[in-house]
Amino acid sequence: xxxxxxxxxxxxxxxxxxxxxxxxxxxxxxxxxxxxxxxxxxxxxxxxxxxxxxxxxxxxxxxxxxx
Ligand SMILES: [Zn+2]
Numbered sequence: 001x002x003x004x005x006x007x008x009x010x011x012x013x014x015x016x017x018x019x020x021x022x023x024x025x026x027x028x029x030x031x032x033x034x035x036x037x038x039x040x041x042x043x044x045x046x047x048x049x050x051x052x053x054x055x056x057x058x059x060x061x062x063x064x065x066x067x
Contacts, residue, residue, distance in 0.1 A: 035060040 026032035030048050032039055035056035042048050051057040 035063075 023032055023037040026039065027034055027037065030040070030042070030050065033052035033056050034050045036052065038052040038056075040049050040052050051060060
């Protein structure tokens, strides 16, 4: 492995970290889906959405269900 390859790998890893940080930031602001992290188009009126779709909402509840 060459130095440039290592640097490229490290940059990729940092990009992933930055992306994850950004996604969790978006989620905490209610701008991204709680389940998949996809950006949510919030309705102008009414309650803000937490999930991008009904599928994600159901999956999230399945994961977080405590029986
Ligand atoms: Zn989603």
